[in-house]
Amino acid sequence: MIKRAVAKGIGHYLPERVVPNSEFENSLDTSDEWIRTRSGIERRHFAAEGETTSDLAAHAARAALADAGMVADDIDAIIVATSTPDLTFPSVATMVQEKIGMTRGYGFDVQAVCAGFIFALSNANALIVSGQADRVLVIGAETFSRIMDWEDRATCVLFGDGAGALILEAADTAGTPADQGILATDLNSDGRFREMLYVDGGVSSTGTSGKLRMQGNPLFRQAVEKLTSTAHRTLEKAGLTETDVDWIVPHQANIRIIQGTAKKMGLPMEKVVVTVQDHGNTSAASIPLALAVGVARGQIKRGDLLVAEAIGGGLAWGSVALRW
Numbered sequence: 001m002i003k004r005a006v007a008k009g010i011g012h013y014l015p016e017r018v019v020p021n022s023e024f025e026n027s028l029d030t031s032d033e034w035i036r037t038r039s040g041i042e043r044r045h046f047a048a049e050g051e052t053t054s055d056l057a058a059h060a061a062r063a064a065l066a067d068a069g070m071v072a073d074d075i076d077a078i079i080v081a082t083s084t085p086d087l088t089f090p091s092v093a094t095m096v097q098e099k100i101g102m103t104r105g106y107g108f109d110v111q112a113v114c115a116g117f118i119f120a121l122s123n124a125n126a127l128i129v130s131g132q133a134d135r136v137l138v139i140g141a142e143t144f145s146r147i148m149d150w151e152d153r154a155t156c157v158l159f160g161d162g163a164g165a166l167i168l169e170a171a172d173t174a175g176t177p178a179d180q181g182i183l184a185t186d187l188n189s190d191g192r193f194r195e196m197l198y199v200d201g202g203v204s205s206t207g208t209s210g211k212l213r214m215q216g217n218p219l220f221r222q223a224v225e226k227l228t229s230t231a232h233r234t235l236e237k238a239g240l241t242e243t244d245v246d247w248i249v250p251h252q253a254n255i256r257i258i259q260g261t262a263k264k265m266g267l268p269m270e271k272v273v274v275t276v277q278d279h280g281n282t283s284a285a286s287i288p289l290a291l292a293v294g295v296a297r298g299q300i301k302r303g304d305l306l307v308a309e310a311i312g313g314g315l316a317w318g319s320v321a322l323r324w
Contacts, residue, residue, distance in 0.1 A: 004181030011063025040255025044160025044280030081116030114312025116284030160280035164288020251310030
């Protein structure tokens, strides 16, 4: 027998305000057709004034708890993946802990930008496998609308706000690739690529939050290669191959990256959960949002093998093989 982290509940939250591509035509030299062609994005959600990352995360957490049939104090730990926290400190996780009424356990944040949810899942898996927690609430939540340069048409049209949450629970399994739960993970980073995606401000450098900066074309080339290689390594660690995959659940950054990665993995787009058209790039929230939508659509079913993969600033990238 081997202990694994098994998915027990999923939930998500999107702010009420929906921003179609056409809204940018009034202030930028852009168009709905230009944005759709280059990114696949049709609309995104923006948080309301006064609505914070912890608010979005708490909504998603409550939805996941309801889906799992649990209450807040059933949870041992909360891990929040975010690059847009409410405050420099304390962590968003502790704010969520208070907002959902959790009076025990612990919480902390993980910052790996768009790869944050993958890094958070890997940490949650380690806590469960090592016996330090039995139930972990893993959340990806972002308010990227707060760090956009609204004069940069190449970046500000790509991002949106939202949150997704997944509850993992310890379970004894047979220790085979047929087990439910997280079967393998793969994490990577390389600081030499920092200039491809970063925010030009911070507490110890400028004392400001800064604005997002991105080198789109070089990042695209890095993304397809690195996402394909990390997915392959994770499957190899799990004793599986691409032919065993039921669904790719990718970071929803750009439809071209999603298509390019699927092609290199030899998998049809019919096996890819795609939500980028509705949410834009929600950074660490994009994979749990896609998971929640895939489950709600009836695409993802119990027993399906999923590969989730993401790349973000750092550069940081990784993947998880999870049997639902």
